[in-house]
Amino acid sequence: MADEKQPAVAPAPDAPREVTSKDGSSHEEITTPTRPPGWMYKGFKVFGHELWYASPLFQLLLVSLVCFMCPGMYNALSGLGGGGQVDHKAQDDASTALYSTFAVVAFFSGSIANKLGVRLTLSFGGLGYVIYIASFLSYNHNQNHGFVVFAGALLGVCAGLLWTAQGTIMMSYPTEDMKGRYISWFWIIFNLGAVIGSLIPLGQNINKVAGPVTDGTYVGFLVLTLIGAVLALCLCDVGKVQREDGSKVIMMKNPSWITEFKGLFETITSAPWVVLLFPMFFASNTFYTYQSNDMNGSQFNTRTRALNNTLYWLAQIFGAVIVGYALDFAGARRSVRAKGSFIALIILTFAIWGGGYAWQKDQVTREETAEEGFVTVDWSDGGKKYVGPMFLYMFYGFYDAAWQTCIYWYMGALSNSGRKAANLAGFYKGIQSAGAAVFWRLDGLKKPFDTMFGATWGLLGGALLIAAPVIWMKIQDTVPLEEDLKFSDETVADVAGAQGAADQAVTAQPEAVRTSKEGGGAKEVV
Structure with a gap:
């Protein structure tokens, strides 16, 4: 229909217009456009929300597709154990290098993202x-260990930037009542990448019970990661993003390296209690080492590892949906939801990892799996030998999604500022990577499987105990706009929608704005 398409130019949210009251007097009124300007068509909705190019939802979908292609393929490859190789040493050393550089770069990547913008940061x-996947394709032919380790170190630098930009979009673009669902939607799309990526080696290795995965597996991953890196260039700059209510993301208008490093320091000094979340950050990637290498990579054959990997990432999707929507449950205040999520994490930690202990204590040692002639488990073994650990591995995937979703939600509940969110995301990924580097190194040193399991489980339980005061006492039902503006050089008018700006004006200058022309000539804001 001809009237379906919206005008290319709409009135500015804060533009006043002259209106006449019923009594004949006139005044200026601030109006909110029925629809924000942009590339939007009436009635076009996704997840029940209007979609246009500069909308937060469209930007979330774009960054989700980038992560679908890039980290999603990395997760699919890593989940095979040893990066798809029989000998895990190349991946262990590459992962140690990866997370070591990741840990350093991520601390400053929030400042880099604020300075360069999320579009360039994400694409780089x-x-x-791309290079990391290529190194394993090369390794399949020449066993160039050094190239794999170099690619891992380079990926650490790049991943620190990518995940900080992603975290900024996911935590600061949505309104407060939508953050759990935004995290959930991202996790669904992102993990679909790992699911589809896992189907590639499953299909190509369906009849293979030993040896590394095929070249075709690596080529498929390589093409998809390249598409993802290019797709990131389609993102919109933060300053142009506009929510459905007309408000914009809080950011720094004219960032410099000095202001960004100052903001990095202020993130900690303004709220020093946030360091109590750091053990949760540290623990958030440590379980991958035990799960992918010591359980899946060591105990199962090639095709069964590929199937387990697919089920693991599929379970993550269900975990993200359940936890993300629960965190946005409108029937309870946000502070209550925070406490409820914390209790749920405690229950999941002891239930799922308790089941893991029951399985791990009866398994063979690392030395036995290295012996010639060791027979790995195949899905055809069925029964207690395969079905039980298969479901356990799926629950591990569900747990990962629950843990990560809650952490992002906790950080998003502490601030709505894009600038502060970038710094928090940088801290999160940096500390997370330090933990991962430690555990990949322990695996490279061939520590016993029981030790790897116990260290992982103990760290998760301890991290929850330390984080309890922040989750229980510091997460508020809402974060005042004035609190977030302390982290920028913007004003209320820069970021609030038209009605929000009017409400702020009424609060700030009640006498001036509430007096009509009839009473004293002042303009009325309604």
């Missing part, structure tokens, strides 16, 4: 995944 970050 995607290139590291």
Whole structure:
């Protein structure tokens, strides 16, 4: 229909217009456009929300597709154990290098993202995944260990940038009541990448019970990661993003390296209690080492590892949907939801990892799996030998999604500022990577499987105990706009929608704005 398409130019949210009251007097009124300007068509909705190019939802979908292509393929490859190789040493050493550089770069990547913008930061970050996948394709032919380790170190630099840009979009673009669902939607699309990526080696290795995965597996991953890096260039600049209510993301208008490093320091000094979340950050990637290498990579054959990997990432999707929507449950205040999520994490930690202990204590040692002639488990073994650990591995995937979703939601609940969110995301990924580097190194040193399991489980339980005061006492039902503006040089008018700006004006100058022309000649804001 001809009237379906919206005008290319709409009135500015804060533009006043002259209106006449019923009594004949006139005044200026601030109006909110029925629809924000942009590339939008009436009635076009996704997840029940209007979609246009500069909308937060469209930007979330774009960054989700980038992560679908890049980290999603990396996760699919890593989940095979040893990066798809029989000998895990190349991946262990590459992962140690990866997370070591990741840990250093991520601390400053929030400042880099604020300075360069999320579009360039995300695209550059995607290139590291392309080179990393290429190094394993090369390793299949020449066993060039050094290239794999170099690619891992480079990926650490790139991944630090990519995940910080992603975290900024996911935590600061949505309104407060939508953050759990935004995290959930991202996790669904992102993990679909790992699911589809896992189907590639499953299909190509369906009849293979030993040896590394085929070249076709690596080529498929390589093409997808390259597409993802290019797709990141389609993102919109932060300053042009506009929510459905007309408000914009809080950011720094004219960032410099000095202001960004100052903001990095202020993130900690303004709220020193946030360091109590750091153990949760540290623990958030440590379980991958035990799960992918010591359980899946060591105990199962090639095709069964590929099937387990697919089920693991599929379970993550269900975990993200359940936890993300629960965190946005409108029937309870946000502070209550935070406490409820914390209790749920405690229950999941002891239930799922308790089941893991029951399985791990009866398994063979690392030395036995290295012996010639060791027979790995195949899905055809069925029964207690395969079905039980298969479901356990799926629950591990569900747990990962629950843990990560809650952490992002906790950080998003502490601030709505894009600038502060970038710094928090940088801290999160940096500390997370330090933990991962430690555990990949422990695996490279061939520590016993029981030790790897116990260290992982103990760290998760301890991290929850330390984080309890922040989750229980510091997460508020809402974050005042004035609190977030302390982290920028913007004003209320820069970021609030028209009605929000009017409400702020009424609060700030009640006498001036509430007096009509009839009473004293002042303009009325309604």
